[in-house]
Amino acid sequence: MRRPDTRFTALLLLAALPPAVEAFVLVKVNFISAQGLPPQITAVWPYDTYHDLRWIFVYHNSWLAFGVLMVAAILLRGLLTTGLVALAWPGEVDRPSVRWLLTRNTFLSVLVALFVSPWAVASVAASVVALSWLLIASLLPMFLLAPFLQRAAVVGPWWRGLPSWPLVGWSSLNFVLITVTGAVAWSVPKWWTVPVAGVAGILNGLLWQRTVRAAVLAPPPRLAWVPVTPLVALLVLAVPFAVPALIRLLPGGGTKVDAAVLTKPLPPTVRHAVIVLAGYGSTYDGTRPPDPNVQRFSYRGLGPTGEPLPYGSTDTFQSISSSVDLLADQVERLHRRTNRPVALIGQSQGAMVARTYLAQRRHPAVDSLAMFSPLVNAGRAYYPPPGDQTGWGVATGWQLRVIFGGVSLVRPVATGPDEPFIRSLLDDAPFYRNNLMCPVPGVRLVAFLPTATATEAPPGDYTQIPVFQQPGVHGTLLGRRQAQENLIAFITGQSIDRPRREYYLLQRISAAWQAPPLAIWINPAWQAHREPDPAFTGKVCLPN
Template sequence: MRLNVAGRHGGGLLLLAAVPPTVEMAALVGLGFFAAQPLAPQATAVWPYDSYHDLRWLLVYHNSWATFALGLVAAVVGRGVLTAWLTALAWPEEQPRPPMRWLVLRNLEVAAVAILIISPWAAISVAFSAVALSWYLFASVVPMILMAPFLQRAGVVQRWWKGLPSIELLGWSLLNFAVLTAASAVIVTVPGWSRIMVAGLAGAVNGLLWRRTVTAAVRNQRRVRWARVPVAPIAIVLTMVAAVGAPPLLGLSSATTGAWTPPLTRHPLPERVPYAVIVLAGFESSWDGRPAVDPRVQRFSYAGLDPSGRPLPYGPEHTHRSLDSSAALLDAQVDALHEQTGRQVALAGESEGALVIRTYLDKLPGGPVAAAMLFSPLIWPGRAYYPPPRHEGWGVVAGWELRGIAAVTNLFKEVDTEPDEPFIRSVIVEAPFYRNRILCPVPGVRMIAFLPLVGAAEAPPGEYTQIPVVEVPALHGGLLDRSDVYDQAIAFLSGEPVDQPLGIYEVLQRLSAAWQAPPLVLDVNPLWSTGREGDPALTGRICEAR
């Protein structure tokens, strides 16, 4: 595929495509908004990446229904007019071009349709920003790739909804996705103001791709396959149905859901381990009360202790409690185990369990805990906000979209999961701490994090840890079930140095930056602005005070 720009309007097309990303990047650099800078090249991307760019900004940065409505109108009108001009400049000279009025009206329609189609996925992207689970990021991006060839025809041809798009359109749309991904990685790698030049160059490449996609769409209308079949509406409906079906499937992806018996509970601890150990499972896990093989090891109970100090069995619904509440239960269990064994305590927590450990270490310091292992911890959670029901505030519409999706998906689940349940709400409310200090050292406690490689997609560009890490080629959750990770955990508990960073982690971290929602700046939200934490979204650094 050749990216040539022919015709009288080639220079104008490249200039028009380059200016919006350049202006957006200049504003972000000037504001020092580091984490949002990878989004700038998408300002003139081909459909639907351009609308996905607009909607993520809008869903995060509105603080009332009225401001959302005004922003939505501005996004539809601005996007429709801009893409109409891009389409006109990209039109192949050998083909008659429709009147400009028709192109503007058609692209306004496409902008409105694209917003409607993309909205559930953009809302899921906001959910990802709140809880930092890579599954939600992947689920929100894949539909963009699937829908791109259909929507790229929409602003160009009359009956765009009928027939299959050409393989050429698919190829150009995939190339634009790759360009945007690579541009974001370069942007977070190069210094300061040079990012503006990179954004402008990426915008110019967008112009080249507008030329190719418009040309392909115009030429494809003469030889469309399945020309009488409304393929696009079928694909759109299936995509939107998938927005409802994705969350339950994603919930099944965590290896700590349901009954969980990691090797730490199945095998006796070696004598060289000086600690008693509490193992904390993740979200929607359960435990039948069966004790670990070694009396020095206990499962943490999200239901608390019985009158004799033994952890109670619990079900998935117990894991929905707030992190402060779980940390208080952990405090009681730590004291009880310390009293029973006379040993210092080590904690090993997976996913939500890792957050409970970090909350405990911050809110209840000075106890008998001397070591902590965080498995699949959430990286930079609390990047987005939405207010409780019956309140307005930042992200109010995104919150209601997530509630609507949850209401449908809960019809197919045994235990309901709500966007406002105490666990998720506690992450959102205490976002300054969780965004800044998950992987920060705690005085007097030996710490290590075991990070799944896919979790690199969870981490925005910038610093992500100041404690030793072991980076494992794996998915989120289930690390404690792996024998190689178990051996490294035992080595850490025995006092041996364990540190295994992988160079590819930071590469994947940078490549995913383009597809994350922009974080809500801490100072913008009154709930967060009075805290003492620094904001990694601005600086790219963690573990800093305001």
């Protein structure tokens, strides 16, 4: 029998090798955006499976490839977990046979994959629409499930009773460790990522030792007769409903547009006509702003007299190209009526429409655009339309459709993963990943970014235009006094640029929790409008 110190060394080596190998491959191919992920590969359940599934959901291009990758991942995960558990087993307790551990951990690999799959899919969806609340909704269930799943590899009826406090503490430390080491792995110079990932793996090995020991030596659990783990798994299904509801309670949250330019006349110093483009799910009842030089953009277009038509929330679900056509008509008619230069103010989806308009159909009179909460680095993943049975992310698309179908049974859902606005982000992803936050000749631009948007995309270069950053979440800045004052200053010609230091820190902290971006060059669906890929160049706004 090997000495305990030899077994401990073997545990640390086994935990360190996979992260170091993955980091080496990512650095070798210069996959910059994904370099915060390797520390997670040998983390304690469920984070290790969360790591595996995000790669698979992004990088498969057929049902066969998806099936092969899933089977391979489950078998390898069962084998790796068996080795980690066997080496971490406390010496004072008899260990089950390796065969028993292998059977148990392979079965649990299947079970944990089923638990984690919806949230890994949600993480990929978050990379499509670049919304921080969706990333949080995909990650929070992992945090809640972790203390319960960490017992699964070593104890019998692991689904019953509450986990011990040491398991809760070690699982929380595991989350912190993944976050910190992911940030460091991304931040260090190129090849330093490999040793950082290796050190992170060693720390994972220490956590395996502590969690296995805590599970094996734990006293009888409280509420041992209650199937707590299945109940918690059902409870976390409510997370996607709770997070957006909480965000709507925040000042400025929801879909309401609280722009001062819509409620009172423009200051005399403003010489522009202004169009305000609201975001996804917004509504407009036809009320005219008090200033005749200000208009709401209508997702239904203009009436016979040139006035923006009232619209409902479902009207915003149209494709970005359809909205661009409507905006082009509205800009033309507003400029003709006022004979003034035109400034655009876009929030969320409205910012995406306005920026796409500048790239495709800009009128010479439009010389200013203020974007509030634009979807920075959207379109980082892909899934084909429902009629296509091949293509990158084909299984991911169908899982999203099943999830939306299930949600609609509980609460009516007017939209889905294939509605035209979402498909616009998928189909024109190269433009939104490389050019959204780039200068436009003859146009002044500024982006008003709540600090939560720092977690919506992998860290790195994301803008070549001025930014005004302020604490908040998506869609909450336009109604704030300080942002409105700076907006008016911008329209009058003043320079606005106020980045915040914590924004870059938040970018790095989120590095471990992003889904890996799909390489632009690999997707045939993007060949018609291929752009340089920030995921590999580390830069935006690079020319073709």
